[in-house]
Amino acid sequence: MAVVLIGTLDTKGEELEFAREIIEAHDIDVHLIDVGVMDDPDIEPETSAHDVAEAGGTSLERLREGADRGDAIETMGDGAAAIASRLHDEGVLEGIVGLGGSGNTSIATTAMRALPVGVPKLMVSTMASGDTEPYVGAKDVMMLYSVADIEGLNQLSRRVISNATLAMVGMVANEPDITVSEKPTVAITMFGVTTPCVHAAREYLESKGYETIVFHATGTGGRAMEQLVRQGVVDGVLDVTTTEWADELVGGVLSAGETRLDAAAEMGIPQVVSPGALDMVNFGPRDSVPETFEGRTFHIHNPQVTLMRTTPEENAELGEIIAKKLNASTGPTALILPLGGVSLIDVEGEDFHDPEADSKLFDALREHLDENVELVEVDAAINDEEFATAIAEKLDEYLRATDGGR
Template sequence: MSVYIVGTLDTKGEEIGFARDVIEAEGIDVHLVDVGVMGDPEIEPDTDAATVAAAGGTDLESLREAGDRGAAVEAMGEGAAAIVSRAHEEGRLDGILGLGGSGNTSMATAAMRALPVGVPKFMVSTVASGDTEPYVEYSDIAMMYSVADIEGLNQLSRTVIANAALAIVGMVDSEPDVETAEKPTIGMTMFGVTTPCVQAARDWLEERGYETIVFHATGTGGRAMESLIEEGVIDAVLDVTTTEWADELVGGVLSAGPDRLEAAGKAGIPQVVSVGALDMVNFGPRSSVPEEFEGRKFHVHNPQVTLMRTTPEENAELGRIIAEKLNAATGPTTLMLPLGGVSMLDAPGEEFHDPEADEALFDALRAHLDDDVELIETDAHVNDEEFALALAERIDRYM
């Protein structure tokens, strides 16, 4: 067993050396990767900074001479990612640990994100109590707040670093007791307002021997699914909840980026897609909603989440975009429309019920879809059991 520790040995050598000693005392080998740029390492690395820089497409002296911290962090992060990826592919890496401030965190987590889901990843960081999304993205990185700065060893830092070191030991030294039977795997997307649909479809599929992986359509969820499709983990997609495109178009906080809805089509795997929760754009607390949207229809989901109803004009553009994405698919693709409403809030008597806005979405999809994409329409609401089972049966037929 081997743990790779990624860190700046020119500034954090003492602390990283302490973590190494704790891990080695448990019988686990340690490989030190130096991503420090400005000085000589305080302890001997196994992979030196010059090698890391070269793997990142540059050289150490150029980084030092330029004196651009941002560029150096990016280059060394890319180099570390290349090095740990190669080590994992060759069976030399079983887990990865990082510790440091924002720069260390950026470089170490760049390396961690290059590794597949399931490889143990642990980051001790001074920024772990803040917004960690830029560091974690859609990877399975565990982050621990360092409490004190990682600057020297003391009774507090020793305890935190030792706990982190023992945590990564536990991860790599234990075989998780999880089911690993080979089953066809279907990726699904869900939001709170499409939960009944996804649950009914998932139950039906699992009864028939499929493995399902449900992704919360919060931006990172959609990106995670797209990434796992690219990795070949997912065999088919039941994309019930395409709401992330509303945030991408209008400027909400849960966008999955402009590539959402492309991975399945490029991979040629079967996909059944619907329009779940395209009636809403997501923001934070009500006070955080940009002034340009004043006068729109809102629903305060909780103190941290405010939903805004999409307009007919926005829905027409969403229909055009989604049709364009599906038209590019190389595999079997079906779009299913629930004409009775696209979310819990979009039903008769509910706050976002707006037949005109929904019809703008449906009309745009009808107008722009190519004949290669099968279009199925039903009068049901997205959360009606009949619609959920129709989705499940359609993906089952493809499989």
């Protein structure tokens, strides 16, 4: 077993060698992957840049001749991801550390995102103080801001690199005492405005012997859940909060992409879905909302989050999209409608209460849903105990009728 250390040896050789020495001083092997394109290194890596380029589908010579930085970074990222995955499958890779600026941060985190959740991943980067979503994605990638550029060793870079490598030493040298549950596992999606529903449903399912994992439906949360479904970690899905599709359609900041709702359908695992929080599109602070949306109905959730009410027309389109996604399901699937409102603020007396918009959503779902999807309507709001119990009971019923219930 080894820590994989990934970087551009043609520009960061001194810094990577310093990191390797710290790790090896704690009796942990290091597998050094060179992803530098421009020059040959002075330090011998375990995996050369030539090997990485070949794993990315080309040759290092072609990348050098092409002199296209963007192409080189993408290719080396693909190659590093393939090699890191292979090393993990072979039982070599126990943790992974990267050091670098924007280029190697892109390459190294591409490799990190290819690894399963739970494998220690740490990126020391000049890009860590800013928008890290492109690097972290929906995986457990840790990023440490280097403060100064990673260019030579000095009192600051030595401390930052030492902290990072010692953190990795601690993670790989101290195996966490985590008991893997043998209970069937249910994934649940949640938002602040669907929390009471999820809390009640989770308690019900856990009382029936299930382990639950709750995902915050913030775009990355939905993508993380879908990835774990595809990895076989999850036995069933209680998709209470499908709000990410509103952001995908209208242009909010919490979209999970157009493949949201695909994983459970394709994997054939039981799923129970509701239109939770489809009454809203998410933005940052109020002054960050695009001018094209002026005149719409807004709710200030907190100083950093502004919610915008979806229109009847948008709700009709959302209903059609979600129905078609569920129609593709190969396993037991139910859509359960909360006729009294789809969020905490979509009930009588609250800012987003709009019966017309809800009706357009529900009518579109009814119209476009195929017979293979069970449709259940509950005369309650989404956060009422009656609705929470109904969705939890339905998923329990499906799981007990399949291997998912064990």
